[in-house]
Amino acid sequence: MANRRCTVDDVAKAARVSIMTVSRAMNAMPGLSSETRKRVLEAAERLGYRPSRVARALASRRSSTLGIILPDMTNPFFAILAKAATDVARSSGKSVFIMNTDEDPALELAAIDSLHGEEIVGVIVVGSRLPDRKLLEAVSAFESAVLVNRDCAGPGLGSVNVLDRVGAAKAIEYLASTGRRRIGLVAGPVVATGARRRIAGYRDGLAGSGIPFDGSRVQRCVPTIEGGAEATRRLLAKARDLDSILAYNDLVAIGVLRALEEAGLSVPRDIAVIGTDDVPYAAMVKPALSTVRADIPRLGADAMTLLLALGGEGEVADYPPQVPQVVIREST
Amino acid sequence: MANRRCTVDDVAKAARVSIMTVSRAMNAMPGLSSETRKRVLEAAERLGYRPSRVARALASRRSSTLGIILPDMTNPFFAILAKAATDVARSSGKSVFIMNTDEDPALELAAIDSLHGEEIVGVIVVGSRLPDRKLLEAVSAFESAVLVNRDCAGPGLGSVNVLDRVGAAKAIEYLASTGRRRIGLVAGPVVATGARRRIAGYRDGLAGSGIPFDGSRVQRCVPTIEGGAEATRRLLAKARDLDSILAYNDLVAIGVLRALEEAGLSVPRDIAVIGTDDVPYAAMVKPALSTVRADIPRLGADAMTLLLALGGEGEVADYPPQVPQVVIREST
């Protein structure tokens, strides 16, 4: 259905200038009489000229496309983050590839790899499931990169974080303050930094409340609703006496709620539940989920702003990690 | 942080062949002794060569990247659809740009436009908010395109649909069968084809149940949780006697639920509510949402398969529109 696209040459001919002049006009470069510039722009407009980003990227060796790699765009946390990030990118005239890894390290590596072929200048990796060495190696081929929620640094490598450890500790301390002592943790996938942080925060909170740590109260899980439900069933089997549960994220917490209901347990009477992130649905389930809130859009916007800055667009500022806040609703 | 990338020339030198041979080997083209092919592939592997998709796109005048344009990736319906579509694309070695339009026709046009510059071959437009003429014009510049949930056709233009009108009619008839007669509709954004289809289905259902149509029971809305809540408040103000509501989608339905709760109305006792789509959260809210289910992943996969087929990869099959099914839960 398409017909031949219009190129610089066409515009140059129409405006009776050289292609160089067209290029300069299109890129708003200095050194052009405003008269010629206007003539060129008009010709371009008239012909419906759209510069080929592909050719531009090849010739200038710097594309204007970026990448975001995330475990699962179907998870509202990642969707909201990615949207905020792409909004920032768009206002800088960049396009972005969003790639899902399905929580699979091999796919993650493949995704990063495939981005190399795109002549991409920068990439944001959210919640990487790769071991440090592999991640750093994969990411080092880009001009710039930003890691979200991942503790590892490198040259030209930015990072943006939520203090999940602090958040988890706060949640545990809150639970303890309401008299809960037998607190379980549905921890998420242990390959995720976020899971390790929450486990650490869980122990911090326990210690701070004078409650001994008991490994049988911790259960890893796939970070989905179903994963949360399943982990809860298993947790209930090995630790029957729990009076509360902290969940890896809100999706998992919803799964916890479901499993508890199936088991005939009442929330929060029998067991209190607290999630993490505060996605929009957290407030809508019954009982409304107490949770540890992070500012997800800001996280995404910060990540992209940093990436752009590392790529030379704007000042490289410091983005202090977010301190999550406990939000109390009905589930605790 | 990046160092110079390895090109065909490097591989050619290392394998002691011409760059053409490298190209042929990398693209698995016929006409190469398996011996040279092996040698080239090994050299490429050893050097960590990754072909530049950009250069390839420019030289061959057909990129391997596609686009998906959707109103809001933060809406689970679109997120799930896009994920399914990108999964299909990935298994064909394509990358995809996902662009949000924020429900804004102007942004939608800009998004489609910006895709032109990417030398993109095909695009999927989901739930376009553009008038037919503009949409067709914008989309006609691509080699192939697929419209999801949009009634308009053109040469080389595919489409994949859910029979929203039938779904809405089914919902109304179900409601009527349970004795509800004063049925409201929170209709969504009227610029969306989906909204018009649901209004038509609403009237069909009313007619089929012998209930007269009453315009004051229909309220348009922004298709978000908040939009649904707000529309419901307005609807309640002008039609106080409603005994049930059909919502544009599940997000809107959740908003309806919230507004009803605020108004002190009990669901389903005072008012029954039924959503549309059956996103994962529909079953998790309280009361669990009855809804009109569509197979969202299939919709996305079909759209991408069709797009690929239109682009010459595989047979162009027919994707019959989906007939949605009413799922009864607690809200009716």
Next chain:
DNA sequence: CTGTTAGCGCCTTCAG
């Protein structure tokens, strides 16, 4: 079976 010659559409470098 393999190599050579031309570009793809644009930007960079250097001349005018």
Next chain:
DNA sequence: CTGAAGGCGCTAACAG
């Protein structure tokens, strides 16, 4: 202020 040459990394079309 403007233009002419050259090349980005790859593939198409021919040769050999």
